[in-house]
Amino acid sequence: MANVLDVLSERGFIEQTTHDQELRDLFESEKVTCYIGFDPTASSLHIGSLVPIMSLAHMQRGGHRPIALVGGGTGLVGDPSGKTEMRQILTHEAIAENAEGIKGQLARFLVFSDGKAMMLNNADWLTRLSYIPFLRDYGRYFSVNRMLKAESCRLRLESEEGLSFIEFNYMLLQAYDFLELFTHHDCKLQMGGSDQWGNIVAGIDLIRRVRQGSAFGITFPLITTSSGAKMGKTATGAIWLDPERTSPYEYFQYWINTDDRDVVRFLSLFTCLPLEEINAVGELEGADLNSAKTVLAFEATALAHGE
Secondary structure (H helix, E strand, C coil), rough: CHHHHHHHHCCCCEEEEEHHHHHHHHHCCCCCEEEEEEECCCCCEEHHHHHHHHHHHHHHCCCEEEEECCCCCHHHHHHHHHCCCCCCCCHHHHHHHHHHHHHHHHHCCCCCCHHHHHEECHHHCCCCCCHHHHHHHHHHHCHHHHHCHHHHHHHHHHHCCCCCHHHHCHHHHHHHHHHHHHHHHHHHEEEEEEHHHHHHHHHHHHHHHHCCCEEEEECCCCEECCCCCCCCCEEEECCEECCCCHHHHHHHHHHEEEEECHHHHHHHHHHHCCHHHHHHHHHCCCCHHHHHHHHHHHHHHHHHHHC
């Protein structure tokens, strides 16, 4: 069976990995549990979340076990990564409701039955932490100098609003999540967007220091269209996975309108079609390329909304 790292790499999912060879050996030797965090700031995910979702789907297809971690606890704090201003802080009730919506959407891409995948909420452990013991037991492993160098902190420090103390704690909490999943679910791999690199590395470091364990990270590139636009954003706003917010028809149309230059890349990322079929599309033009866009739209919409 192909190493899932090769599958992800060939399909364009990987920007950076930690410990390349050791990670490859891990996938050769065992069934790997991996996780990605999903931010519960809305009751629906949008197309911008599809790269993480599809990477978990490929992990599962490769015989590994994905964990989708809803940030019910970290959502109470707010992640500064990639943001120039502080996020709105949500109530427990709003986050719980959003988490339910997200689980329903992920269930279209992942099989949760028989423990094949898990959905967890970090509120279950983060909200129970006591401040002084947490600082004593885990805070001592973090260097403020290194935290300030992380891209997420640096951007905010240079911004008008600055970085609040509550958000500065975010890296510790995300690192603690990884430690928790490593300890209780044998989760050895965290994946996330390229803006999460600092947080992922902090978690790997914490696992090494506290548990003397080996853990790994993979980051995904930020996907933009050939015209330079952010993926999933249109003139009318975000393209949501929730059919109440973006109808399946509108969703289908979004993919039909893909730029010619993006068709092969998007087929690789957003469908499960075999690569040999996808690579043949690179030779097409005109009407044939339009029919390839129809295939992309059908496959992507079938994944999100069913055939």
